Amino acid sequence: MTEPLLALSSLTLGLRMGADLVRGLDLHVNRGEVLAVVGESGCGKSMTALAVMGLLPDGVTRKSGSVTLDGIALTSLSARRLRAIRGKRIAMIFQEPMTSLNPVLTVGEQIAEVVRQHEGVSHRAARARALEMMNRVKLPDAARRIDAFPHQLSGGQRQRVMIAAALACGPDLIIADEPTTALDVTIQAEVLRLLDELRRDHGTALMLITHDLGVVEAMADRVAVLYAGVKIEEGRVEQVLDGPRHPYTRMLMAARPDADAGRGKRLVEIAGSVPSPDAMPPGCAFAPRCPQVKPRCHDRPPAWRGTAEGHGCACVLHD
Amino acid sequence: MSTGLTTGATGARRRRGRYLLRRLGQSAIVLGIVLLLQFTLIHLAPGDIADVIAGDVQSDDPEFIIQLRRDLGLDQPLPIQFAFYVGRLLTLDLGTSHAFNMPVLTLILDRLPATLLLMFSAIALAFVAGAALGTIAAAFRGRWPDVLVTISALLFYATPVFLVGIGLILIFTVWLRWLPMSGMYVTWVQHTWWSLAVDIARHLIMPAVSLSLFFVAIYTRLMRATMLEVLSQDYVRTAWAKGLSPSRVVLRHAARNALLPMVTMLGLQVGSLLGGAVLVETVFGWPGIGRLAFEAVFRRDVPLVLGILFFSSVLVLMVNLLVDLLYTRLDPRIVLR
Helix, strand or coil: CCCCCEEEEEEEEEECCCCEEEEEEEEEECCCCEEEEECCCCCCHHHHHHHHHCCCCCCEEEEEEEEEECCEEHHHCCHHHHHHHECCCEEEECCCHHHHCCCCCCHHHHHHHHHHHHHCCCHHHHHHHHHHHHHHCCCCCHHHHCCCCHHHCCHHHHHHHHHHHHHCCCCCEEEEECCCCCCCHHHHHHHHHHHHHHHHHHCCEEEEEECCHHHHHHHCCEEEEEECCEEEEEEEHHHHHHCCCCHHHHHHHHCCCCCHHHCCCCCCCCCCCCCCHHHCCCCCCCHHHCCCCCHHHHCCCCCCEECCCCCEECCHHHC | CCHHHHCCHHHHHHHHHHHHHHHHHHHHHHHHHHHHHHHHHHHHCCCCHHHHHHHHCCCCCHHHHHHHHHHHCCCCCHHHHHHHHHHHHHCCCCCEECCCCEEHHHHHHHHHHHHHHHHHHHHHHHHHHHHHHHHHHHHCCCCHHHHHHHHHHHHHHHCCHHHHHHHHHHHHHHHCCCCCCCCCCCCCCCCCHHHHHHHHHHHHHHHHHHHHHHHHHHHHHHHHHHHHHHHCCHHHHHHHHCCCCHHHHHHHHHHHHHHHHHHHHHHHHHHHHHHHHHHHHHHHCCCCHHHHHHHHHHCCCHHHHHHHHHHHHHHHHHHHHHHHHHHHHHCCCCCCC
């Protein structure tokens, strides 16, 4: 087996002098594949993404574990060398296209600056590349829009600009944090399809953070389910969606509005809420909400059990 | 879908022209109100020029004073006096200063360039230094550069202008003998254009620095606060995610967005800057409007005081109009209406 492009090993993130937000996370993304990271809000998905970029917000810090890209330990790189990788080999697309673009710079400048930073090309060449990228993300009338400011574009167009900037330097990996959550439903599919198309053309891997299982089914090769900062299930999309093993994953699927089983019935909801990071139960984090809870679930966290086919799960039911 | 794109440059120019016209109209109305207030305030003070002139010529003859009042039009009711005053203003006749025995307009125009030079050097210095210091403080939040800048700003803020002036004179004139103590240029040498410019610049340093320090403090604190807010915005995170260098992120992405409140402050402070100019011009013997105002008030020279107030009001209004036009340069989202 070849080495994965991106590997997170026993990554623990937490508040400085405080609770842990992500605990002992192992994840990997292979070259050219799409890994979906799924979970409720607050489960540590976005923090994980920011940790890969080395952009954890003030107050949150990596307590242990490592992030490796193509054999390079990102977590022990100097700030300068990490900057050379950000935007060049790993690019990130954020949730809110409204606020993620700088309001006082034209969209063309915001795409071109990535190219200028990493490839040291002239102003003119960078602008030409920006125009090319804008055409590639199918922004209508790109030649004129290149000098437009973000507020002159719609939400979907802005997210296309973000995608153009992310792909401008031909990265190996794109991290997309809920890239379509803020967009109209009608545009979501269009933007995702575009992202997938361009990604395939470039052979770029994608780490897609989402809570939408429909998106996972349509786009991802593999999926990892996070709950309260812990990975509870991971496998190929068809394995996980067709045969979910963890009770939480099963309930997530039952809670989908478009789940076939649920048609005509009331939507299922998951009773209770995610425990807060400073009040984690000593055992399985999902135990307080789990319908199949056993006494031993409360004792200590369940061990990770994987199958030969790469379908793993952390639950005592599969011990 | 994209109205901002479809309206071309000509549309923008026409909109700007209309906007300018309307703003000028508004400014005229504001100016009228300001004049009325100034006029009323001055006449609320007991005594008038007739008393002063009578005192100057050491006469206590009531007949003389009544005659003087009639000649000066002071026996008319105040509204009529005001109407006459405004009428004369419209023909740029600001009256005659009895203290200097010269037309007020000539006096003011003589002194105006010196004050404008002082004010704009001071405000430019304050703006640039404040923006730079505030940016440094925000970029190094909580570390020693931030502490140093914050403490200095507090010092600048708390030190009275005249104290700064005297301190500077002590250091740079008395001890180091680097800079001239007062005036605007030396009169006893033959100047070429170049040597005159250098001489004025040397005389300008200390007054401009003293006048600006308080404003440096204000701009530093404002810039620091705004930068801290801007640095936590999503688009700054995007800029980091692109792998841009810290200087690029801070200067290109953050500082430009932080400048808008700074420019607003600039417009608001021209007025208080004029107030500060009175003190600084007095301390440094700078031949500007500030010192003229000081003398005019002490000698109860009503036409001169009113004339200076008129010019200051016009100046403040013009600067604020300029500031609003500058907004559109800084923030493309702002459209003039």
